Amino acid sequence: MSFISNASLEVADSEVFSIIEKELKRQTNHLEMIASENFTSPAVMQAMGSVFTNKYAEGYPYKRYYSGCEEADAVEQLAIERVCKIFGCAYANVQPHSGSQANAAVYAALLQAGDRILGMNLSDGGHLTHGSKPSFSGKNYSAFYYGVELDGRINYDKVLEIAKITQPKIIVCGASAYAREIDFKKFKEIADEVGAILFADIAHVAGLVAAKEHMSPFPYADVVTTTTHKTLRGPRGGVIMTNDEEIAKKINSAIFPGIQGGPLVHIIAAKAVAFKEVLDSSWREYAKQVKANAKVLERVLLERGFELVSGGTDNHLVLVSFLDKPFSGKDADTALADAGITVNKNTVPGEKRTPFITSGIRIGSPALTARGMREKEFEFIANKICDVLDNIEDKVLHAKINKELEELAGNFVIYNQSTY
Ligand SMILES: Cc1ncc(COP(=O)(O)O)c(C=O)c1O
Incomplete structure (x- = not known):
């Protein structure tokens, strides 16, 4: 007899089932207006709850360390192709477990400990991973900041001034709490002027970028990260994208074996499903x-x-x-x-x-x-x-x-x- 119970969650664990029921009620009855939250489709959740949760697939499609990865290869390849199509880029890594992991991998790929980065101040709308002191990004690297003016907008001339003084190896653009369009072209001009790599974190606006309702970071940014669960309406997770083959190779090594082990194949499958929704004509x-x-x-x-x-x-x-x-x-x-x-x-x-x-x-x-x-x-x-x-x-x-x-x-x- 199998040791695996085929009982439904309701029967197998009524305590967890009841907590989930209450959470569903909360999500249904309240008005969710946290800017970083969204509702995934049942199809996305079905993929998240699929048998792929059982599979170890260290490595990348068609180059795995374990056997039995044929279907994991197929689903990861599909997710990669779809996300590249959405954002119009050549390479994508769909394995980051979260936006923070994606950002950690970018730094790990392109920086040495102590290298200088320039990002947006947390208090002005930046994210912890953009060099904030309590985060690994502010601890492992030498972080400098730009912010917004009292009018609440980024002053690109000032960013250039700070970049000239601080000479960062990476400039991070993108934000968690900024209500205005981010001008990736201007950021690229600044990065070029000081010889920095431009890293765009589009976690918040990715769904708008996908619909051409926000300027795209491509072709300006050298490397781009996003979460998949905010405006993109997918499962919790991250993605890293680039058009540069050398950067893509470094990113892949930085994710695995750099900072992660086995990928969450069930989440990658769910990312693929979410990307199909984004590619649908209704997304616009x-x-x-x-x-x-x-x-x-x-x-x-x-x-x-x-x-x-x-x-x-x-x-x-x-x-x-x-x-x-x-x-x-x-x-x-x-x-x-x-x-x-x-x-x-x-x-x-x-x-x-x-x-x-x-x-x-x-x-x-x-x-x-x-x-x-x-x-x-x-x-x-x-x-x-x-x-x-x-x-x-x-x-x-x-x-x-x-x-x-x-x-x-x-x-x-x-x-x-x-x-x-
Ligand atoms: C701009 C930005 N980048 C990265 C992240 C980190 O994403 P996660 O919470 O998945 O680690 C966030 C999350 O709020 C964010 O707003």
């Missing part, structure tokens, strides 16, 4: 709607007297600043959560509070857009956000709004009972 419409919905957030928040970092948005998120308000980003985050809206507190340029308290929040449109919400719903939600922020201590109002928004959410089903 999704990405356009993500931007259109963010524009509604921009308009309503401005009309209702709130300050937006950089004055608005070109992408999928807005950053609201409370520098002139008596309450913090943390207060706003908590009040909105009570009202059924999930956002995250965020530092803003000119920040005076700590990173745990902050003076801002980041609000994104990708997840609710994936649920099918459009301008009408975003207008309603944006006004509710303003109502909460205008009455930050009114818990009765927050509870009332929570009920109204739960009703709205109920009209936008994410998953059928049988598909999670």
Whole structure:
């Protein structure tokens, strides 16, 4: 008799099943507006839960260390071909377990310990892995930073000035909390002027880039990374891309055996499924709607007297600043959560509070857009956000709004009972 139970999760482990049920309920009833989150399709989740989780496939397609990798080869090759087609590049590594792993591999491939990198300040919208001190990227390398001006925008002349002084080996562009389009061409000119490698981390805007709704990092960047779970709507994971064969070879060695062991073949299969969705003609419409919905957030928040970092948005998120308000980003985050809206507190340029308290929040449109919400719903939600922020201590109002928004959410089903 087999030792493997074929019981369903519900029967095999009712505790975990019940926690997952509750999480599904939370995701369904709340309005998910964290800019880095999204909903994958059941097809993506099915691939994630597939038998590929059982397979060791150290190495790369057709060059593996273990036998029995024929199907792993096929699915990884498919993922590579699809992602190269999406972004118009020649080489891709689809094995990074996350965006941070992808970024770690880029540095490991192209730098020696102590080499200089120049990235965007964490407090101005950069990511931890762009040279922040608590991260390996700030510990293992000598990191310097550019930021945004008080108007909330990158000043490219200033980036050049800093690059000339610091002479970095790599310039990192891309951000976690920047509402304006990133000009990869200008970054390339800066990199060329100081002889640096240009590394674009498009984790946040990849889904928009795929739809030509944001400038592409190709042909400007020498190496590009992305996560697959944000605007790309795929499984949690990372990808590294390049057009340079030498860089591609170094990246492959840096991922395996450099910083990872066996690839997560089930996740690679799910990445392939997500990439097929991105290649579908409907993707353009999704990405356009993500931007259109963010524009509604921009308009309503401005009309209702709130300050937006950089004055608005070109992408999928807005950053609201409370520098002139008596309450913090943390207060706003908590009040909105009570009202059924999930956002995250965020530092803003000119920040005076700590990173745990902050003076801002980041609000994104990708997840609710994936649920099918459009301008009408975003207008309603944006006004509710303003109502909460205008009455930050009114818990009765927050509870009332929570009920109204739960009703709205109920009209936008994410998953059928049988598909999670
Ligand atoms: C720009 C950017 N790069 C990299 C990452 C890291 O991705 P992960 O959380 O998958 O490690 C993030 C995540 O928020 C990000 O915003």
